[in-house]
Amino acid sequence: MMHTIVSHEMLMVLRAVVPSFAIAFIGYLLGRWDKSVHQKMVSNLIYYLFSPCLIFSSLHKRAFDLREFTIIGGAVLVLIAAMFPLAAFFRKRAGVTENGYYLPIIFMSTGTLSLPISLLLYGNEGLAKAVMFHIVNILVMYSLGVYLVSGRADLFQILKIPALSATIIGIADSQLPFSHGTGQFSQILIMFEKIIEVIGFGAIPLLILSFGYSLNESKMSDMKDGITGGLLKIAGGPALAFLLVYLLRVSGILPVEKGMDVLRQLDFRTTEAVIILNAAMPGPIMAYLLNVKFDSCPRKAAAMLTMGTLGGIVSIPIVLQLINYFIFKQG
Secondary structure, X not given: OHHHHOXXXXXXXXXXXXXXXXXXXXXXHHHHHXXXXXXXXXXXXXXXXXXXXXXXXXXXXXXXXXXXXXXXXXXXXXXXXXXXXXXXXXXXXXXXXOHHHOHHHHOOOOOOOHHHHHHHHHHHHHHHHHHHHHHHHHHHHHHHHHHHHXXXXXXXXXXXXXXXXXHHHHHHHHHOOOOOOOOHHHHHHHHHHHHHHHHHHOHHHHHHHHHHHXXXXXOHHHHHHHHHHHHHHHXXXXXXXXXXXXXXXXXXXXXOOOOOOHHHHHHHHHHHHHHHHHHOOOOOHHHHHHHHHOOOOHXXXXXXXXXXXXXXXXXXXXXXXXXXXXXXXXX
């Protein structure tokens, strides 16, 4: 009976989305119940330890594909650039002068919701592609984003981003000839890789809990901007991403020729799915934390995160259904 009411595809979508939002809701309830949690300490643990370990463990097992990284990284840059004029238009209409208004709209929550959804729906390959998207997104956020809210750019700060170091080390480890051998040194290396992998397992739930906890910072007086920014993010983002995927297909960068090898076809379609999924995400918690750090309309940013996340409960399953139909069934 259940199968006739809810399709298998929808059950897969719900299985991927519901746990993420349930954990975020637990984080929100924790924030309502206990205000003493030191969010900055939790954010530092995620930033310096858990997230880099997740990135390393996602990259070190697979061969690095420069073409794939270029496509995904280029998609991130195009999506951010495309959202910027939309954010500028609504910022002007709202009469906001702080540049912090841009951050929850132009950047995506690539480390909280999209990683577990990518893993559940698209497997380890989907997770690896989502990690690539996440890496480029946060690198731009900690360069362009910091410049927007602080008025200054610091190249050395970008080079010190732990995620960047984890990316370089993960890619280097995947290329080492002895990293998967049977010798004594190889076994020691594998042991350290396992330790890092176990730590990385904690990144996703901790990221989502922290995201939910931050939603308590929203104020009713900022809800108007929150609704505008949140809806712009979760509606405009995937619309631009579908258009981008169409252009990538037309240009031959992500071909859809008939008779193509099945695995190659699946690889291209998974890349497209990850691009659209990430574009459908609400604003990231790090956008809010940067706004807090530089005192650039943090309450408006929190309101955008809140409304974007609440809207995402409805919009993300819809986007995933559209991905399933237009990307995998039609691809």
